[in-house]
Amino acid sequence: MTQNSYDVAIVGAGMVGAAIACGLGPTGLRIAILDRSPPPPYDANQAPDIRVSALSYASEQILRNLGAWQFISAMRTCPYQRMGVTEKLDTPLSFAGAPLNQTLFDSTDIGHPYLGHIVENNITQLGLHQAMAQYDNIDLLCPSNIKSIDFGTPHPTVLFTQNSQSDKLIELNAKLIIGADGALSKVRDWAAIGMNSNQYEQQALVATVEYQGSQQDITWQAFTSTGPLAFLPLMDVNKKHYGSLVWYDQPDKIRQLMAQDEQTFMGEVSKNFPSQLPPLIGLLKKGSFSLVKRHAQDYIDQRVALAGDAAHTINPLAGQGVNLGFQDAATLVEVISDAHTQGKDIGLVENLHQYERLRKIENQKMMEIMDLFYHLFSNNNPPLKLLRNIGLVLADKLPFGKNKVIKYAMGLEGKLPKLAKPT
Numbered sequence: 001m002t003q004n005s006y007d008v009a010i011v012g013a014g015m016v017g018a019a020i021a022c023g024l025g026p027t028g029l030r031i032a033i034l035d036r037s038p039p040p041p042y043d044a045n046q047a048p049d050i051r052v053s054a055l056s057y058a059s060e061q062i063l064r065n066l067g068a069w070q071f072i073s074a075m076r077t078c079p080y081q082r083m084g085v086t087e088k089l090d091t092p093l094s095f096a097g098a099p100l101n102q103t104l105f106d107s108t109d110i111g112h113p114y115l116g117h118i119v120e121n122n123i124t125q126l127g128l129h130q131a132m133a134q135y136d137n138i139d140l141l142c143p144s145n146i147k148s149i150d151f152g153t154p155h156p157t158v159l160f161t162q163n164s165q166s167d168k169l170i171e172l173n174a175k176l177i178i179g180a181d182g183a184l185s186k187v188r189d190w191a192a193i194g195m196n197s198n199q200y201e202q203q204a205l206v207a208t209v210e211y212q213g214s215q216q217d218i219t220w221q222a223f224t225s226t227g228p229l230a231f232l233p234l235m236d237v238n239k240k241h242y243g244s245l246v247w248y249d250q251p252d253k254i255r256q257l258m259a260q261d262e263q264t265f266m267g268e269v270s271k272n273f274p275s276q277l278p279p280l281i282g283l284l285k286k287g288s289f290s291l292v293k294r295h296a297q298d299y300i301d302q303r304v305a306l307a308g309d310a311a312h313t314i315n316p317l318a319g320q321g322v323n324l325g326f327q328d329a330a331t332l333v334e335v336i337s338d339a340h341t342q343g344k345d346i347g348l349v350e351n352l353h354q355y356e357r358l359r360k361i362e363n364q365k366m367m368e369i370m371d372l373f374y375h376l377f378s379n380n381n382p383p384l385k386l387l388r389n390i391g392l393v394l395a396d397k398l399p400f401g402k403n404k405v406i407k408y409a410m411g412l413e414g415k416l417p418k419l420a421k422p423t
């Protein structure tokens with residue numbers, strides 16, 4: 001094997017790509033993982049970054065089993081115990097300050113101290129990079145600017161430069177290329193894998209805010225006919241409380257909110273968000289995202305596999321994107337490790353089928369659930385409005401169904417890959 005021949009080349013060292021590298025580390029396979037840029041270093045005094053994810057309990061188990069959680073939790077995470085779902089009505093149905101048409105999911109109902117943790121994406125990625133550094137068989141090639149991948153050679157050839165300024169081409173080849181290069185995956189294009197996509201009418205605005213009072217342990221989502229409004233508590237920094245607001249609305253409204261100065265924007269927030277919002281005292285940052293559902297037609301082909309956002313992007317309204325990506329990572333690691341142990345060629349499509357079989361249906365199911373929520377709540381149809389509010393009141397009173405949803409939110413329902421099982 002020459003210096004530039006690898007068993008696996010992973011394109012994208014984001015959360016999903018780095019998780020796959022960590023999972024394959026113990027196999028001894030020779031792995032290259034390439035990315036344009038490394039995650040920024042951790043600064044304990046810096047306020048939370050705008051890109052955060054609610055990591056389920058199952059994702060935490062995967063990160064523990066990959067050896068990354070110890071690094072992540074040594075930086076910062078914010079556990080949350082409760083999750084509220086309500087509809088914001090013009091005349092609120094409330095009792096003692098709490099909305100009556102709210103379903104509250106509480107992890108203590110199934111004897112667990114928390115549902116999951118909110119973590120900045122950079123921190124999750126950094127923790128995985130720290131775990132990855134312990135393996136001599138993993139080469140992190142970063143920064144790398146990939147020019148092309150030729151799947152026509154017996155083992156695909158990757159051509160890249162060390163940064164965007166350099167024009168010196170470097171070549172490597174690998175038995176298997178893994179595309180973990182995000183929603184706009186070039187690996188997917190180079191491998192000629194088709195994709196179905198659909199842009200939602202709504203867009204999302206995410207804002208990091210500082211709030212007063214006690215540290216919140218609840219994430220909530222209030223549906224309105226123009227889109228949901230959500231709150232996620234973040235980690236305290238230097239004893240200050242931070243939270244993330246997500247405002248889903250029509251593109252014109254999001255553009256208008258993005259253009260507003262801090263005072264006008266905070267005024268709009270207090271006018272529109274429900275009363276559960278803790279008192280806000282400052283805006284740190286806001287950003288907007290278009291919402292696109294994408295699903296690769298195939299997750300695998302000869303000598304290629306796609307994972308995470310490269311394979312699917314989902315409406316973030318239930319915060320499932322990277323949680324599904326970690327399930328992909330754990331399943332792909334299991335399938336490749338088994339093939340390697342059995343002496344099979346890990347790049348052959350017939351040895352990767354199990355990965356696609358296990359993950360594609362699960363991801364499709366979650367996309368359909370998100371679409372159902374999106375269409376059920378994003379309208380002002382009176383009978384539907386009545387029905388969904390009766391549904392929310394009833395759902396709160398039915399422990400069996402609630403416990404099932406709690407398990408679903410924690411990622412504990414369905415067939416779990418080995419890496420997602422508590423050790």
Ligand SMILES: Cc1cc2nc3c(=O)[nH]c(=O)nc-3n(C[C@H](O)[C@H](O)[C@H](O)COP(=O)(O)OP(=O)(O)OC[C@H]3O[C@@H](n4cnc5c(N)ncnc54)[C@H](O)[C@@H]3O)c2cc1C
Binds near residue numbers: 309
């Ligand atoms: C508003 C919003 C809120 C969200 N909230 C949540 C949440 O609460 N919970 C949740 O689970 N998910 C959430 N998500 C989704 C989550 O952010 C994504 O699912 C996740 O970031 C996908 O991770 P990934 O590693 O697959 O891709 P990415 O994070 O996109 O990483 C891809 C990596 O590949 C690298 N790369 C790309 N192209 C190349 C190339 N040509 N050469 C070299 N490197 C390359 C990039 O630099 C990057 O590091 C949210 C998304 C949005 C938009």
